[in-house]
Amino acid sequence: MDDEKESLVDQALLLLEQKDYSGLRAFLGELMPADINEFFEELPEEKLIVLYRLLPKELAAEVFVEMDPDRQEYLIRAFSDAELKATLDELYYDDTADIIEEMPASVVKRILNTASPDMRKAVNELLKYPEDSAGSIMTTEFVRLKKNYTVQDSFDLIRHVGIDKETIYTCYVTDDKNHLIGFVTVKDLLLAPLQRLIEDIMTENVIAVNTLDDQEQIAMMFSKYDFIALPVVDNEERLVGIITVDDAIDVLQEETEEDFAKMAAITPNDTEYLKTPVTRIWFSRVPWLLLLMISATFTGIIISKFESALAALPILTAFIPMLMDTGGNSGSQASVTVIRGISLGQVEFSDTFRVLWKEIRVAVLCGITLGIAAFGKVMLVDHLMMGKDEVSWTVALVVSMTLFLTIFCAKMIGCSLPLLAKKIGFDPAVMASPFITTIVDAVSLVVYFVISRQLLGLT
Amino acid sequence: MDDEKESLVDQALLLLEQKDYSGLRAFLGELMPADINEFFEELPEEKLIVLYRLLPKELAAEVFVEMDPDRQEYLIRAFSDAELKATLDELYYDDTADIIEEMPASVVKRILNTASPDMRKAVNELLKYPEDSAGSIMTTEFVRLKKNYTVQDSFDLIRHVGIDKETIYTCYVTDDKNHLIGFVTVKDLLLAPLQRLIEDIMTENVIAVNTLDDQEQIAMMFSKYDFIALPVVDNEERLVGIITVDDAIDVLQEETEEDFAKMAAITPNDTEYLKTPVTRIWFSRVPWLLLLMISATFTGIIISKFESALAALPILTAFIPMLMDTGGNSGSQASVTVIRGISLGQVEFSDTFRVLWKEIRVAVLCGITLGIAAFGKVMLVDHLMMGKDEVSWTVALVVSMTLFLTIFCAKMIGCSLPLLAKKIGFDPAVMASPFITTIVDAVSLVVYFVISRQLLGLT
Numbered sequence: 001m002d003d004e005k006e007s008l009v010d011q012a013l014l015l016l017e018q019k020d021y022s023g024l025r026a027f028l029g030e031l032m033p034a035d036i037n038e039f040f041e042e043l044p045e046e047k048l049i050v051l052y053r054l055l056p057k058e059l060a061a062e063v064f065v066e067m068d069p070d071r072q073e074y075l076i077r078a079f080s081d082a083e084l085k086a087t088l089d090e091l092y093y094d095d096t097a098d099i100i101e102e103m104p105a106s107v108v109k110r111i112l113n114t115a116s117p118d119m120r121k122a123v124n125e126l127l128k129y130p131e132d133s134a135g136s137i138m139t140t141e142f143v144r145l146k147k148n149y150t151v152q153d154s155f156d157l158i159r160h161v162g163i164d165k166e167t168i169y170t171c172y173v174t175d176d177k178n179h180l181i182g183f184v185t186v187k188d189l190l191l192a193p194l195q196r197l198i199e200d201i202m203t204e205n206v207i208a209v210n211t212l213d214d215q216e217q218i219a220m221m222f223s224k225y226d227f228i229a230l231p232v233v234d235n236e237e238r239l240v241g242i243i244t245v246d247d248a249i250d251v252l253q254e255e256t257e258e259d260f261a262k263m264a265a266i267t268p269n270d271t272e273y274l275k276t277p278v279t280r281i282w283f284s285r286v287p288w289l290l291l292l293m294i295s296a297t298f299t300g301i302i303i304s305k306f307e308s309a310l311a312a313l314p315i316l317t318a319f320i321p322m323l324m325d326t327g328g329n330s331g332s333q334a335s336v337t338v339i340r341g342i343s344l345g346q347v348e349f350s351d352t353f354r355v356l357w358k359e360i361r362v363a364v365l366c367g368i369t370l371g372i373a374a375f376g377k378v379m380l381v382d383h384l385m386m387g388k389d390e391v392s393w394t395v396a397l398v399v400s401m402t403l404f405l406t407i408f409c410a411k412m413i414g415c416s417l418p419l420l421a422k423k424i425g426f427d428p429a430v431m432a433s434p435f436i437t438t439i440v441d442a443v444s445l446v447v448y449f450v451i452s453r454q455l456l457g458l459t
Numbered sequence: 460m461d462d463e464k465e466s467l468v469d470q471a472l473l474l475l476e477q478k479d480y481s482g483l484r485a486f487l488g489e490l491m492p493a494d495i496n497e498f499f500e501e502l503p504e505e506k507l508i509v510l511y512r513l514l515p516k517e518l519a520a521e522v523f524v525e526m527d528p529d530r531q532e533y534l535i536r537a538f539s540d541a542e543l544k545a546t547l548d549e550l551y552y553d554d555t556a557d558i559i560e561e562m563p564a565s566v567v568k569r570i571l572n573t574a575s576p577d578m579r580k581a582v583n584e585l586l587k588y589p590e591d592s593a594g595s596i597m598t599t600e601f602v603r604l605k606k607n608y609t610v611q612d613s614f615d616l617i618r619h620v621g622i623d624k625e626t627i628y629t630c631y632v633t634d635d636k637n638h639l640i641g642f643v644t645v646k647d648l649l650l651a652p653l654q655r656l657i658e659d660i661m662t663e664n665v666i667a668v669n670t671l672d673d674q675e676q677i678a679m680m681f682s683k684y685d686f687i688a689l690p691v692v693d694n695e696e697r698l699v700g701i702i703t704v705d706d707a708i709d710v711l712q713e714e715t716e717e718d719f720a721k722m723a724a725i726t727p728n729d730t731e732y733l734k735t736p737v738t739r740i741w742f743s744r745v746p747w748l749l750l751l752m753i754s755a756t757f758t759g760i761i762i763s764k765f766e767s768a769l770a771a772l773p774i775l776t777a778f779i780p781m782l783m784d785t786g787g788n789s790g791s792q793a794s795v796t797v798i799r800g801i802s803l804g805q806v807e808f809s810d811t812f813r814v815l816w817k818e819i820r821v822a823v824l825c826g827i828t829l830g831i832a833a834f835g836k837v838m839l840v841d842h843l844m845m846g847k848d849e850v851s852w853t854v855a856l857v858v859s860m861t862l863f864l865t866i867f868c869a870k871m872i873g874c875s876l877p878l879l880a881k882k883i884g885f886d887p888a889v890m891a892s893p894f895i896t897t898i899v900d901a902v903s904l905v906v907y908f909v910i911s912r913q914l915l916g917l918t
Contacts, residue, residue, distance in 0.1 A: 030664045034683045158649055168646055169628050169687075186645055187627055190617055205489045223712055224493045226705035228628075228687055245704055246685035249711070253682055256715050257799060263719075264795035264892070265788055273800045274813060281817070282824040285792045289825060289866075290832055292788055296781035297840065303777040304847075314770055318762040321783060321900050322755035328787075329724055329751055329893050333744045336723035340716060341732045354733060358740070365741040366748060373749055381756065388763075407748075433723070433892050434788050441780050 009039045016047070025054045033062035045071065049078040061090030068275070069102035076107055084114045092166050093119055094139040094247075097126035125240075134218055135211035137251060138232045138241035143171040147181065147199035151192045154184070167244050170229045173202050180231055180239040182206055208233045211240060216255045220345060222248035259343060263336065263432035265292065292434055299441045306449040309458040315382075315390050316452060319399050320445070322374075327406040327444040328437035330366060334359050334414030335436050339428045342418060349423045355415050363411035367404035375400040398452045405451075406444040413439055468498045475502075475510070484513045492521035504530065508537040520549030527734070528561035535566055543573045551625050552578055553598040553706070556585035584699075593677055594670035596710060597691045597700035602630040606640065606658035610651045613643070626703050629688045632661050639690055639698040641665055667692045670699060675714045679804060681707035718802060722795065722891035724751065751893055758783075758900045765908040768917040774849045775911060778837075778858050779904070786865040786903040787896035789825060793818050793873030794895050798887045801877060808882045814874050822870035826863035834859040857911045864910075865903040872898055 015024040028036055028051075036055070040048060040063070052060060052075060064072060064087055076084060088096065088111065096119060100108050112120050122140045129135025143165055145154050154171065162168045171189070173182040182202035192201045208231040209218050221230065222245055230248075232241045258268040265288035269276060303310070303320075310317050338355060341347030347355060378396040382388050414436050418428035452458055474483040487495055487510075495514070499507060499522070511519060511534060523531060523546055535543060547555065547570065555578060559567050571579050581599045588594025602624055604613050613630065621627045630648070632641040641661035651660045667690045668677050680689065681704055689707075691700045717727040724747035728735060762769070762779075769776050797814060800806030806814060837855040841847050873895050877887035911917055 032666065032684050155649065162646065162649060168649070186649070187621065190614065190621060190627070190645070207491065223705075223708045225491050226708075228704065245687065245708075246682075249682045249685075249704075249708060252708070252711065253803075257803075260719075260722075260795055260799050263722075264791050266792050266796065272805045273796050274806060274810060274817070278817060278820040278824070281796075281821045282828075285789075285821070286825050286828050289785060289788055289792075289829055293781060293785050293829060293833065293862075294836065296784050297836070299780040299784075300777040300841075303780070304774065307773045307776070310776060311770065311773055314766045315763065317766070317769055317776055317779075318759040320776075320779065321758035321762070321904070322752060324780060324783070325755050325758075325893075325896060325900065326748060326752050328896070329748055330744075332723050332892065333725050333748075336719055337725065337732050337740075340719050344712075344716075346731050347733060351733060358733070358737060361737040362740045362744070365737070366745050369741075369745050370748055370752060374752065377753065377756070382759075403752075433791065434784075437784060437787070441784065445780070 009042055012039045013042065016043075016051070021054060024051070028055060029059065033059065033066050036063045037066035040067065040071070045074050048075060053083075057086055058090050061087050065091065065095045065099070068271075069099075072099055073103055073107055076103070076111065081114055084110070088115050088119065091119075092139055093122040093141055094126060094137070094166070097123045097136075100127065129211055132215045133211060134209045134213045134215060134232045134243060135241070137215050137218075137247045138211070138243045139166045139247075140241045141165045142229075142231075142242045143168050144239070145171050145173045145184065145198050145202075147173055147175070147197070147202065149198045150194065151189050151196045151198070151201070152194040154189055154198060155194075158186075167229050167242065170242075172206075172231050172239055172242070173198055174239050178238045180206060180208055180233055180237065183231070206231065208239075209243070210235065215251045216343075217345075218243060219248045219251040219255065223252070255343075259339070259429045262427060262429035263339065265289070265432075265434040288434065292438055295438050296441070299438075299445055302442055302445045302449070306445075309449060309452060312458050313390065313395075313452070313456060315388060315395065316398075316448075318382075319378075319402075320448070323399070323402055323406055323444050323448055324437075324441045326370065326403060327410045327440040328433065330363070330407045331410035331414035331436035331440045332433035334362075334411045335418055335432055338415045338418045339432060342422055342428045347419070349419050352416070352419050355419065356412070359411045359415040360408075363408045366411070367407040370407060371400040371404040374403045394455055398448075398455050401455075402444065402448045402451050405447045406440065409443045409447070410436070410440045413443070468501055471498045472501065475506070480513060483510070487514060488518065492518065492525050495522045496525035499526065499530070504533050507534060512542075516545055517549050520546050524550065524554045524558070527730075528558075531558055532562055532566055535562070535570065540573055543569070547574050547578065550578075551598055552581040552600055553585060553596070553625075556582045556595075559586065588670055591674045592670060593668045593672045593674060593691050593702060594700070596674050596677075596706045597670070597702045598625045598706075599700045600624045601688075601690075601701045602627050603698070604630050604632045604643065604657050604661075606632050606634070606656070606661065608657045609653065610648050610655050610657070610660070611653040613648055613657060614653075617645075626688050626701065629701075631665075631690050631698055631701070632657055633698050637697045639665060639667055639692055639696065642690070665690065667698075668702070669694065674710045675802075676804075677702060678707045678710040678714065682711070714802075718798070718888045721886060721888035722798065724748070724891075724893040747893065751897055754897050755900070758897075758904055761901055761904045761908070765904075768908060768911060771917050772849065772854075772911070772915060774841075774847060774854065775857075775907075777841075778861075779907070781833075782858070782861055782865055782903045782907055783896075783900045785829065785862060786869045786899040787892065789822070789866045790869035790873035790895035790899045791892035793821075793870045794877055794891050797874045797877045798891060801881055801887045806878070808878050811875065811878050814878065815871070818870045818874040819867075822867045825870070826866040829866060830859040830863040833862045853914055857907075857914050860914075861903065861907045861910050864906045865899065868902045868906070869895070869899045872902070 012027060015027055055063060100111055100123060143158055143162060158168050169186045171184050172180060175181050182204040183206050184198060184202045188201050211232055211234050228245045230243045231239055232243060234240050261268040267284040269284050338347060375396045378391060378399050379393060382391040417431040421428045421431045471486060474486055507530060514522060559570055559582060602617055617627050628645045630643050631639060634640050641663045642665050643657060643661045647660050670691055670693050687704045689702045690698055691702060693699050720727040726743040728743050797806060834855050837850060837858050838852060841850040876890040880887045880890045
């Protein structure tokens with residue numbers, strides 16, 4: 001699929017070089033907006049306006065929505081008022097609101113002045129809602145029916161207004177106070193006799209969300225209930241908009257990428273990696289590295305406390321990395337599992353004890369397996385093969401016991417911290433590998449030294 | 460939202476205790492299939508069949524699709540042939556195929572014997588496609604139009620066959636050889652005059668996928684192009700099925716969870732965490748822990764090679780955890796970023812040099828920042844505050860130089876390994892934190908000891 005895309009871009013670039021604009025227009029007309037945008041991204045900004053003017057009005061607007069804010073701003077500044085108006089007229093209200101949020105004040109002013117009064121009103125409404133709320137991703141364009149309409153009336157209405165509506169496949173039924181009382185799908189309408197009343201075919205049991213509900217929870221509802229649209233009501237249960245499945249998918253992906261970033265100790269950032277300036281990447285990574293480095297000081301302190309022990313039996317140092325890494329890995333296995341469970345709404349704080357009990361048993365199993373493996377490995381590799389006499393079977397025992405206890409503590413910490421974070425209103429995703437590792441390092445070292453003191457009689 | 464759900468389940472359980480079956484039927488009738496299933500999951504299996512029989516036929520089938528395989532199998536065994544037939548008749552072909560894939564042979568046999576000839580044929584077709592292919596997630600039920608149909612004909616056809624079709628909002632136009640030549644949306648049909656010919660309103664530039672295309676790439680197309688359905692063609696370009704947006708969302712989520720698992724060194728497993736048996740969790744985690752533990756042997760070997768140096772200046776040991784962790788974190792920041800870029804199709808092997816060049820600059824910035832911070836921290840905390848005289852400014856210099864080089868190597872390894880893995884056909888997701896950490900540990904130790912030997916004149 002990618003190669004195909006590549007070659008498309010090349011063909012278009014060729015036509016451009018040949019200044020074959022009519023050919024280019026025909027060619028672009030065949031592409032999807034997202035692909036045209038990818039092609040545009042290969043171009044220097046100054047070429048942009050020329051090509052943009054080649055596109056048919058509706059397609060042009062669809063491409064415009066796909067562009068990154070910098071290029072949108074560049075185009076808006078390059079537009080004549082007429083061109084700006086033409087573009088805005090083709091945009092959906094929610095897309096316009098999204099674009100405005102990214103623009104500097106001067107551009108916003110120009111957009112709002114050029115927009116139709118309806119759009120201006122709708123956009124101002126949409127801009128009121130907090131980021132990540134249902135209101136911020138909904139559209140105010142949808143088909144509104146009354147229960148005393150016939151199927152025929154409804155089709156006439158859809159034909160009349162439908163062309164401007166983002167989705168017409170689910171029509172919502174409201175009473176005279178604009179309260180949501182049901183919905184009918186176009187499928188229902190098509191399969192019903194034309195004279196049937198909406199109230200006879202509508203589904204009254206309609207799931208709606210509030211304008212202030214969290215967008216991630218709503219996106220999850222789409223995947224759970226297989227909706228293609230979901231109505232949004234205000235605090236008085238009045239229907240104010242709908243959220244469409246394509247926006248829900250975008251939210252799901254956005255939130256997932258944020259989690260991946262946080263779990264790798266990176267501040268999330270919504271621009272594509274290759275398009276993000278080096279300094280911004282640096283800035284999104286370095287604070288976490290600093291924080292984690294400083295917190296690693298404790299492990300250092302612990303080690304220096306046991307300097308004498310290490311001096312007495314230097315070989316003990318050789319096992320430190322293995323013990324710390326295994327602890328870190330065991331911990332993050334548990335934490336990542338629980339973090340995802342929380343994000344997917346499968347694990348809640350009330351499940352803490354079920355989770356702990358599960359992880360205790362898993363930890364014991366993993367601990368035993370690795371403990372035995374480690375004992376064997378130390379005796380076989382270090383003692384026999386490498387012939388290190390100082391690696392006695394007691395040392396091997398110390399290592400494998402430490403490993404067992406480290407894994408146990410790691411799993412406990414790993415599974416409980418995300419739940420705790422969630423409880424106190426922190427983002428569980430931050431409690432992933434890096435933090436768990438730092439904590440588990442300290443724990444494993446203490447365990448290691450305490451056990452070696454006991455079994456090896458070191459001071 | 461969750462509390463709401465909880466209380467629903469409680470109400471239903473209450474009605475059940477009161478044996479108020481008519482009340483229960485009415486109550487369940489108001490719920491979404493997914494919610495009914497969640498309620499059923501609270502119940503012992505033997506109660507299942509009683510309640511299932513309370514549900515209206517269509518709803519019952521929708522709930523059945525939501526259930527986990529064990530309960531589906533239990534129900535099928537409990538069904539009379541008539542009940543099984545009634546349920547199957549309500550199922551979509553692709554759902555039936557999915558269910559069959561999870562059932563033991565005896566149950567499969569019974570299902571196929573009971574199913575209608577059409578369903579049997581369709582299901583057998585669907586089962587032929589490899590897992591994770593377009594064919595395995597498509598449905599063979601869709602509306603097929605001819606270009607010489609009128610809009611009126613099309614509506615009649617939709618009314619006639621539509622009720623059984625999973626999605627009717629996009630209708631596909633095929634020629635007499637069944638080749639895909641275009642599509643019309645119901646929106647197009649509604650907005651066109653009834654006597655208009657399909658060939659006049661259909662969109663000829665239709666994006667289709669092949670039955671063998673990878674499901675993840677296809678799911679990405681949905682999010683990129685905002686499709687609600689996508690046609691699937693065979694190698695002869697004949698239309699064989701469609702993929703609907705709800706299945707695409709499921710694929711997106713499935714693949715995401717697999718990546719999260721792999722990146723935490725866990726073998727992916729598609730059952731909910733709290734429902735997964737302890738032994739299976741253990742089995743999905745322990746092999747990776749073992750592998751990583753064994754590979755950590757090298758770091759051990761490196762340390763013992765430098766035993767004398769550590770013995771001469773024991774304080775050096777205290778900085779090992781901090782150096783290793785910072786290296787690991789820097790490395791996974793780079794690897795996770797690149798891994799996600801690859802999954803999202805934003806980074807390809809051909810970008811390797813752009814990626815390296817970006818990471819080189821980020822690494823230098825991070826390295827300098829942390830190097831300076833570390834120098835200050837060591838001099839301030841360890842030297843002054845803790846008054847360790849052995850921590851000279853040379854030691855501090857050794858630590859900060861090691862940190863700089865470690866971060867640099869870590870970022871290089873972290874960003875290049877996933878691309879390399881992709882190139883040689885490995886899953887890049889496996890090249891995440893755990894593996895990067897193990898490799899970076901070894902690197903950081905070598906750097907550490909070489910530098911200390913040079914600057915501190917240790918042998």
